[in-house]
Amino acid sequence: MPPESWEKELNSIAPELIAELKEKKEPDKGLPPLELKGPLVMRFAPNPNGPPTIGSARGIVVNSEYTKKYHGKLIIRFDDTDPATKRPMLEAYDWYLDDCEWLGAKPNEVIIASDRIAKYYEVAEELIKKGGAYVCFCEQEEFKALKDAKKACPHREEAAEKNLESWKKMLSGGYKEQEAVLRIKTDITHKDPAIRDWVAFRIIKTPHPRPQVGDKYCAWPLLDFEGAVEDHLLGTTLIIRGKDLTDSETRQRYVYKYMGWTYPETMHWGRVQIHYEDLLSEDSISKETEYYLVVDGQKYGVPKQYVRPDEITTSLYENDINNKGYAVAVGYTTKGNIGFKKASKPYPLVELTSKNGFIMISEKTLIKNLGKLSTSGLKKAIAEGVYTGWDDPRVPTIRALRRRGIRPEALRKFMIDLGLGETDISLSLDTLYAENRKLIDPVSNRYFFVWNPVPLEIEGAEPKVAKAPLHPAKKEMREIPVGTKVLVCRSDVDILKIGERLRLKDLYNIEITGLSPLKAKFIGTDMDLVKKEKARIIHWAPPDGLKVKVLSPDGEYNGVGEPGIEKELDKVVQFERFGFVRIDSVDSEGVVAYFTHK
RNA sequence: GCUCCGAUAGUGUAGCACGGCCAAUCAUGUCAGACUCUCACUCUGACGACUGGGGUUCAAAUCCCCAUCGGAGCACCA
Numbered sequence: 001m002p003p004e005s006w007e008k009e010l011n012s013i014a015p016e017l018i019a020e021l022k023e024k025k026e027p028d029k030g031l032p033p034l035e036l037k038g039p040l041v042m043r044f045a046p047n048p049n050g051p052p053t054i055g056s057a058r059g060i061v062v063n064s065e066y067t068k069k070y071h072g073k074l075i076i077r078f079d080d081t082d083p084a085t086k087r088p089m090l091e092a093y094d095w096y097l098d099d100c101e102w103l104g105a106k107p108n109e110v111i112i113a114s115d116r117i118a119k120y121y122e123v124a125e126e127l128i129k130k131g132g133a134y135v136c137f138c139e140q141e142e143f144k145a146l147k148d149a150k151k152a153c154p155h156r157e158e159a160a161e162k163n164l165e166s167w168k169k170m171l172s173g174g175y176k177e178q179e180a181v182l183r184i185k186t187d188i189t190h191k192d193p194a195i196r197d198w199v200a201f202r203i204i205k206t207p208h209p210r211p212q213v214g215d216k217y218c219a220w221p222l223l224d225f226e227g228a229v230e231d232h233l234l235g236t237t238l239i240i241r242g243k244d245l246t247d248s249e250t251r252q253r254y255v256y257k258y259m260g261w262t263y264p265e266t267m268h269w270g271r272v273q274i275h276y277e278d279l280l281s282e283d284s285i286s287k288e289t290e291y292y293l294v295v296d297g298q299k300y301g302v303p304k305q306y307v308r309p310d311e312i313t314t315s316l317y318e319n320d321i322n323n324k325g326y327a328v329a330v331g332y333t334t335k336g337n338i339g340f341k342k343a344s345k346p347y348p349l350v351e352l353t354s355k356n357g358f359i360m361i362s363e364k365t366l367i368k369n370l371g372k373l374s375t376s377g378l379k380k381a382i383a384e385g386v387y388t389g390w391d392d393p394r395v396p397t398i399r400a401l402r403r404r405g406i407r408p409e410a411l412r413k414f415m416i417d418l419g420l421g422e423t424d425i426s427l428s429l430d431t432l433y434a435e436n437r438k439l440i441d442p443v444s445n446r447y448f449f450v451w452n453p454v455p456l457e458i459e460g461a462e463p464k465v466a467k468a469p470l471h472p473a474k475k476e477m478r479e480i481p482v483g484t485k486v487l488v489c490r491s492d493v494d495i496l497k498i499g500e501r502l503r504l505k506d507l508y509n510i511e512i513t514g515l516s517p518l519k520a521k522f523i524g525t526d527m528d529l530v531k532k533e534k535a536r537i538i539h540w541a542p543p544d545g546l547k548v549k550v551l552s553p554d555g556e557y558n559g560v561g562e563p564g565i566e567k568e569l570d571k572v573v574q575f576e577r578f579g580f581v582r583i584d585s586v587d588s589e590g591v592v593a594y595f596t597h598k
Numbered sequence: 599g600c601u602c603c604g605a606u607a608g609u610g611u612a613g614c615a616c617g618g619c620c621a622a623u624c625a626u627g628u629c630a631g632a633c634u635c636u637c638a639c640u641c642u643g644a645c646g647a648c649u650g651g652g653g654u655u656c657a658a659a660u661c662c663c664c665a666u667c668g669g670a671g672c673a674c675c676a
Contacts, residue, residue: 079676192601193599194601198673222673243602243671246671247671423669424670426610428609441638446636469635598637
C-alpha cells in the first residue's frame with residue numbers, strides 16, 4: 001500500500017493518531033516554556049557604565065519575552081554600586097531605557113540601586129545581629145591565604161555587638177578604603193573556595209557620579225549583596241543570568257537562609273562571542289585551499305595536524321594554548337565559510353586567534369573580533385579616537401545597530417532564536433542580517449551609488465533622463481538626468497576589456513572603446529541584446545550627483561550617488577549591487593550613510 | 599591548584615527530565631538551478647552533525663562511568 005493510502009486508511013480509523021504524528025514534527029518556536037508556580041517577576045540588571053551592547057540585548061529580549069508571554073512584571077534595575085572601578089556613566093541610564101523601549105521591552109518598573117543604599121544597610125545590620133556577618137580587618141592577601149587554607153580569620157568570631165559598633169564606624173566614614181569590609185559568614189571550609197566568607201560591603205570614598213547620591217555613602221555593597229537583597233525586595237521569581245554568576249547563587253543563599261527568605265528560580269546562559277565573518281574577499285578563498293597556520297605573516301605547520309606551540313615561537317599567548325599544549329585554532333571549510341573549531345579533533349587549521357582581537361587567515365585576510373571588546377576597552381578606544389563614539393558602526397552596541405538600520409524585530413527574533421543554552425557560543429551576525437533583510441527588502445527604495453568612481457565618456461549618446469523603478473516590485477519610478485558622461489565603479493572597470501559590451505542599468509547599452517581614459521560608444525537601448533549576449537549589467541551615477549560617504553564595520557566607502565537619495569533621510573535604502581544602508585545625514589557636504597548589511 | 603558548568607552540521611538551535619516515533623528539527627550558510635534590467639528579494643534542489651571510549655538495555659543523541667576538549671568562578675568588578 002502506498003503511503004497516501006496508508007494515511008487515508010489511518011485517517012478513517014484513528015484521525016487523532018495522524019494529528020499527533022503531525023504535531024510531533026512541528027518544531028518548538030520561541031523560548032522554552034516555563035513551569036510557573038505563581039506570578040512571574042523578572043529583572044534585567046545592568047551596570048550603566050556604558051551603553052547596552054549586543055550582549056545586553058539578549059538579557060533585555062529574553063526577560064521581556066517571558067514577562068510578556070506570561071503576563072509578568074519586568075523590572076530594570078541599575079546595579080550602579082561601584083562609583084570607582086566600574087563607574088557608571090550618567091548618560092547610560094537613559095540609553096538603557098531608550099534601547100529597551102526601542103526593543104519593545106519597556107520595563108514596568110525602574111529601580112536604581114544607588115537610591116536604595118539605606119535599605120541594604122538595614123539588612124546588613126540585621127545580619128550582623130543574627131551573627132551572619134562580621135566586619136573584617138584583614139588585608140586582602142592575608143585573608144586569601146587563610147581562606148585557601150580553609151582557616152577562619154580572627155575577626156570571624158567577634159561578638160555581634162562589637163561588629164555592630166565597627167559597622168557603624170564603617171558607615172560614618174571612620175575607616176579608610178581597604179581598611180575594613182563586611183563579610184557574610186558562609187562555610188569557611190566549603191569545598192568551593194569561591195563560596196567562603198565573601199565580601200558584602202567595602203569602603204569607597206570616591207563620590208558617586210549621580211548628583212542625587214554624590215558623597216552620601218562611603219560603604220558600598222558588592223553585587224552579590226545588593227542583588228541578593230534587591231531580588232528579594234522586588235519579589236523576583238525568576239532570574240536569568242550568565243553562567244559566570246552561578247556562584248553568586250550559592251553565596252547569596254546564605255543571606256536568604258539567615259533572613260528566612262525564599263530564593264528565586266534561576267536559569268543561566270553561556271558566554272557569547274561575536275565574530276564578523278564577511279570580510280573575506282572572494283579571491284582570498286579558493287575551493288582547494290591549502291591550510292596553513294599563520295602567525296604574524298609567517299606560515300607554520302601543516303594542515304590536518306594540531307599545531308604545537310613549540311613549533312611557533314612568535315606571538316603566541318598563553319590563552320591560545322589549551323592544557324594539552326595545542327594551539328586553539330580556527331578554520332574554514334572548503335566551502336569557504338569560517339567556523340571556530342575545537343582543537344580536540346583534527347581539522348584543517350588555518351589560523352590562530354591572538355589576544356589583541358585579531359585572527360589571522362592565510363596571508364591576506366584579517367577578521368575583527370568585535371565581540372571580544374569589553375565595555376571598558378571600548379570606552380578607552382573611543383576616548384583615544386579609534387572609534388567615533390558609542391554608535392560607531394564598528395562597535396557592538398545596540399545604538400550602533402540602530403544607527404545602521406537594524407530593525408528591533410530582527411534583533412528580538414535573533415536573540416530569541418539563540419535560546420537559553422548554557423553552552424558557550426561564538427556567533428555570526430549573519431543570521432541577524434538575514435532576518436533584518438527580510439524585513440527591510442520589501443520597503444527599501446533602490447538607488448545607485450558608485451564607490452571609487454571612474455569617469456566614463458560615451459560617444460554617440462544623447463543626454464536623457466533615465467527612469468528606473470524605486471523598488472523592483474512597485475511601479476513608482478525615479479528619474480536621473482544624465483549627459484554623455486557617467487561614473488562607474490573602479491571594481492567594475494578593473495575587469496573590463498576593449499570591445500566588451502555591457503548594459504548601464506536602466507539606461508542603455510555600450511561597447512568599451514578605450515581603457516585609459518575609459519571610453520565607450522553607445523550601441524542602443526535594446527534589452528534583448530543584453531539577454532542574448534549575457535552582457536554584464538552595471539550601475540552608474542551622473543558625474544554631478546550627490547557626494548556620498550558610507551560608514552561600515554569594515555571601513556569607509558566614498559563615492560557618488562544619484563540625486564533623490566537626499567529625500568530618504570533616516571530611512572533604509574538599498575544601494576544596488578552594494579547593500580542596504582541607512583541615510584544618516586544630508587547636508588551641503590553631501591550624504592552620510594551607515595552600512596546595514598549586504 | 600580548588601570548585602562548578604557545558605559538548606548535536608560552517609554557525610546558532612530542536613530533540614535529552616519520561617530510552618524505541620531520530621538514517622535527527624528549524625534557521626542561517628555554501629553550491630547548483632529558476633526568476634530578475636542589482637551581486638537584493640523570492641522559489642526549487644543539493645551539502646552538512648549526535649566529541650571519543652566503555653557500560654546498562656531487545657533498543658541509547660537521550661541513562662551511567664571514564665577520557666578529551668571548551669568555558670566560568672576562586673576580587674574590597676559588574
